[in-house]
Amino acid sequence: MISPLKKELLFPRAVIQARVKELAAQISMDYSDREPVFVGVLNGAVFFFADLVREMAIPLKIDFISAASYGSGMSSSGSVKLTKDLKVPIEDKDIILVEDIVDTGLTVTKVLKMLRERGPVSIKICALIDKLERRNMDIVIDYCGFQVKGGFLIGYGLDYNEQYRYLPDIYTIKIIEEPQGGGSE
Numbered sequence: 658m659i660s661p662l663k664k665e666l667l668f669p670r671a672v673i674q675a676r677v678k679e680l681a682a683q684i685s686m687d688y689s690d691r692e693p694v695f696v697g698v699l700n701g702a703v704f705f706f707a708d709l710v711r712e713m714a715i716p717l718k719i720d721f722i723s724a725a726s727y728g729s730g731m732s733s734s735g736s737v738k739l740t741k742d743l744k745v746p747i748e749d750k751d752i753i754l755v756e757d758i759v760d761t762g763l764t765v766t767k768v769l770k771m772l773r774e775r776g777p778v779s780i781k782i783c784a785l786i787d788k789l790e791r792r793n794m795d796i797v798i799d800y801c802g803f804q805v806k807g808g809f810l811i812g813y814g815l816d817y818n819e820q821y822r823y824l825p826d827i828y829t830i831k832i833i834e835e836p837q838g839g840g841s842e
């Protein structure tokens with residue numbers, strides 16, 4: 658059974674789009690003489706990725722990987738599994754790794770390690786949300802959309818149990834625990 662959900666608007670779509678444009682302008686400037694490969698981490702980065710690359714002012718290539726780190730709900734499984742690999746070779750390329758949200762940092766650390774083994778010239782991280790509270794890895798996020806302290810976010814690609822990704826705005830959620838039913842009071 659799905660628990661009732663209380664959601665609060667955090668980043669409206671206009672705010673997200675404005676920030677995405679700023680990020681794209683910054684990356685376009687930094688890579689003005691290069692043709693980077695944007696690597697999106699599915700599924701969460703899908704809308705951010707699509708909006709970001711379409712705001713870019715330089716030529717680029719795109720590809721996707723899928724790295725599952727969360728079993729379900731809000732808690733991490735602690736391990737990262739690659740469920741879809743890249744199609745394009747990234748040796749001697751400049752890579753922009755596009756993530757939806759960096760939480761503990763486990764996923765992005767594992768993905769970075771895997772990509773580095775393939776001999777790219779450089780890898781920079783672009784994350785829409787940098788969630789600071791539970792970070793336990795030493796990571797530099799080169800291009801960051803928004804920093805948040807904590808909480809659980811949904812919408813604009815972010816899910817809770819694979820729901821709510823389609824919402825155009827970003828919300829924080831609270832799960833309202835149902836009182837245990839079926840008793841004989």
Ligand code: IMP
Nearest residue numbers: 726759760761762763764809810815816
């Ligand atoms: P990390 O490995 O702990 O950094 O977790 C990264 C992944 O966990 C993200 O790519 C998301 O799939 C998921 N995640 C972490 N926090 C949230 C959240 O607030 N909402 C939705 N997904 C989240």
